Amino acid sequence: GQNIDQPTEMTATEGAIVQINCTYQTSGFNGLFWYQQHAGEAPTFLSYNVLDGLEEKGRFSSFLSRSKGYSYLLLKELQMKDSASYLCAVRDQGGATNKLIFGTGTLLAVQP
Amino acid sequence: ETGVTQSPTHLIKTRGQQVTLRCSSQSGHNTVSWYQQALGQGPQFIFQYYREEENGRGNFPPRFSGLQFPNYSSELNVNALELDDSALYLCASSWGGLGTNEQFFGPGTRLTVL
Numbered sequence: 172g173q174n175i176d177q178p179t180e181m182t183a184t185e186g187a188i189v190q191i192n193c194t195y196q197t198s199g200f201n202g203l204f205w206y207q208q209h210a211g212e213a214p215t216f217l218s219y220n221v222l223d224g225l226e227e228k229g230r231f232s233s234f235l236s237r238s239k240g241y242s243y244l245l246l247k248e249l250q251m252k253d254s255a256s257y258l259c260a261v262r263d264q265g266g267a268t269n270k271l272i273f274g275t276g277t278l279l280a281v282q283p
Numbered sequence: 284e285t286g287v288t289q290s291p292t293h294l295i296k297t298r299g300q301q302v303t304l305r306c307s308s309q310s311g312h313n314t315v316s317w318y319q320q321a322l323g324q325g326p327q328f329i330f331q332y333y334r335e336e337e338n339g340r341g342n343f344p345p346r347f348s349g350l351q352f353p354n355y356s357s358e359l360n361v362n363a364l365e366l367d368d369s370a371l372y373l374c375a376s377s378w379g380g381l382g383t384n385e386q387f388f389g390p391g392t393r394l395t396v397l
Contacts, residue, residue: 273325
């Protein structure tokens with residue numbers, strides 16, 4: 172089956188660092204994506220990992236371990252505008268070229 | 284470069300009716316995917332179109348159908364609407380070649396079925 176797990180909610184303080192974890196069990200794997208989604212808006216792309224290791228992009232970093240079926244998104248120097256839902260998505264290898272399987276999202280609240 | 288656009292923004296229908304949602308893909312993209320996002324959930328894959336052909340389908344009944352046009356824009360049609368079809372419908376476009384194939388999402392259509 173296809174299963175992607177991430178915490179439902181997290182709270183962090185402005186200026187701090189937060190790590191959002193994602194574990195997955197999918198029949199195929201062709202990359203893992205992280206998206207940010209503000210309430211009532213479309214998801215926007217944050218990062219992509221297909222090989223093991225860390226990808227850094229400004230204040231955001233994403234890590235992947237394919238053997239463990241595990242990824243995390245690290246947000247540094249948190250800002251109030253980072254309050255949003257963070258979606259972990261796995262690209263399914265079989266069938267559609269670009270089918271994404273999403274987790275339910277982690278709602279991050281950044282407090283002053 | 285024009286981003287992904289969707290219309291309408293909001294729509295209210297009653298049970299049993301039919302609805303058509305529209306999506307214009309980002310310039311240069313030939314692949315369109317449709318997702319349904321219920322409140323508090325992640326998006327669920329409905330289907331994907333690549334060069335006007337359906338190229339993969341999720342676990343949705345046949346009353347969900349679609350089209351892609353030569354300019355790569357797309358429609359999602361839903362027949363015999365049910366209350367559970369109330370959701371945000373997202374369209375995402377991408378380039379169906381090698382590489383990251385990052386999907387760019389449109390703003391969505393909020394469908395309410397009464």
